[in-house]
Amino acid sequence: MLHIKSLLPRKSLFPKAVALDVVQGRLIEKRRVALVQRDSISGRALVTVVAIMTFLATLSAGAAFLVAQASDGWQHQVSREMTIQVRPSEGRSLDKDAAAAAALASATKGIASVRIVSKAESERLLQPWLGSGLNFDDLPIPRMIILKLGVGPAPDLRALNAALAKSVPNAALDDHRLWLQRLDTMAGTMETGAALVFVLVLVATALAVGFATRGAMAGNRDIIDVLHFVGATDGYIAREFQGHFLRLGATGAASGATLAVLIYAAAGLFEHFAMATAGGDQLRALFGSFSIGGRGYGVIVMIALGIALLTAFMSRSVVIRHLRGLY
C-alpha cells in the first residue's frame, strides 16, 4: 500500500515538527465544515416559507384547540341546566302548577337545585321587549323553573316527563338537547375545517421543501459530482443535504412558532386586561378563552419540531430519488 511518506524526498523540505504543531493546534480541533453551502438566497427564502407555514399551522391548530375548548365549556354549561316551562291553562292555577312541577323535579335524583322564576322576575325580564306601563296580568306569561343538575349520574328525564304529563299537563321539560346537538355540529365543523387547513399547510410545506431541495440539487450539481467522484455514497450525500435542510427547517419552524407563541400570549394578556369590561365579557361569552395554556404551547413546540423533521425527511427522500437516477 502506498504511503505518502514514501513520496517525500529523503530530506523533507518541511520539518515534521511544524506539521505536528499545526495538527495538534487549530486544524484538528476546528469545526466540521458543511459540504452544502449554508447561506444562499434560496436557503433564506425557504426559512421564510417554513416560518410562515409553521405560523399558519400553529394558528389553525390553535383555532381548533380554542374551538374545542370553548365548545366543551358551552356544552358543559348548557348540559348542566334544564328548564320546565309551565304555561297558563284555563281553570288551573299557574302558581300551584309551578309548585307541583318544582316538587316533582326536586324529587328526581340527579337534580341538585330547583328554582321557580317568580312572576315579578319574569315581568322584569320581559320589560325590555314589551315596554313599561303594561299590565302583565292580561298576558299569558308562562312560569319558568330552572333546574341545575348534580355532578352524579344523569336524572331520569323520561320518568320526570311522564310524571309532569300526569300531574301538570301544561308543563314542558326542555333539556336543551337541540342546542347541544347544534353546538356539537358547529364545533365539529370548525374543528374539521381547522384540521383540514393544518393538513394542507403541512402538504404545502412538504411541497415547498421538495422544490427547494430540487433547486439546491441543481445549484449544487458540481458538489454532488465531486462527492460522487471522491467515493461518497448516496446515503452520505443525502445526509449532508438532510442536515442542511434540517437546519433551515428548524430555523424557520422556530421563528414561526415563536411568532405564534407571542401572538397567543398577547391575546391572553388582552383577554386578561379586558376581562372586567363589557366588551371583554361578550368576547369571552362568544369565543371562550383565548388562552391556550401550557398544553397549547406544548402543541406549538411539537408542531415546530414536526415541521423541522418533515423538512429533513422530505429533502432526504428527494435527494435519494435524484441520486438513484445518476450513474
Place this chain on the structure above:
Amino acid sequence: MVRFENVSLSYDGEHATLRDVNFAIEQHSFQFLTGPSGAGKTSLLRLMLMALKPTSGHVSVFGSRVETLSKPQLTAARRRIGVVFQDFRLLDHLTVYDNVALPLRVLGQPESKYGPEVIELLQWVGLGDRMRVLPAVLSGGEKQRTAIARALIGRPELLLADEPTGNVDPTLARRLLRLFAELHRSGTSVVIATHDLGLMEQFAGAKRLVLADGRLHVFEPHS
C-alpha cells in the same frame, strides 16, 4: 485494471464521440492519453471513472463489467481511483485543506487520523501556507496542485489526470511529474491526458493512447 471492449459513445445519438475503442490499462502501468482538442479525451476519462455509460460495448474496471456493478460497488470502485479534473472541480466554500481531505472525510475517517496526512501532502505540493484559504484566492497553478493533492490523498490504485500540468510553471510541472513517477513506481497505474509533447518526451517509456476522429490508437513504448 481497466478494459474497453468495442466501446462507442455518442451524446446525441447521431455523432459518435468515441468509436469502437479497444484497449486495456494494466496494473502498475503508465500511459499518456493524447489527441487534438475535442477528440474525446475527457469523455474517455469519464468512462473510466464510471461517470458515463457507453452507448455500446463494455467497460470493465478492476475486473468487473461496469454495467453489472451495483451502486455501492460503483462507489467502492471509484474510491480506488484518483482523478484530477481539467477544471479542478474544487468546492469553492471549502478551504484548500478541506478540499484535499474530502476523499478521506467521505470514508468516515476522523480528522485526527487524516489531518497529518493532508498537511504533509499539502506541504509537499507547496501549499503548506495556503491550507486555510478558499480556492477563490488561489492561482490557477495552486488550484491545480490542490486538485492533484485531493486525487492522491486516498492513495488510489489508478490515477486519472486531465491536463494536470496545464496551469503550472515548468519547475512545478517537473515536480508533479516526479510525483506521478513515484506513484507509478509504488504501484499506482497512471493515465495522464495531455497535449504537452514535452511532458510525454520525459516519459519515453510510457504507453501512448492517441485519440483521433473518435478512434483510439495505441503506441507501445518500443514503437
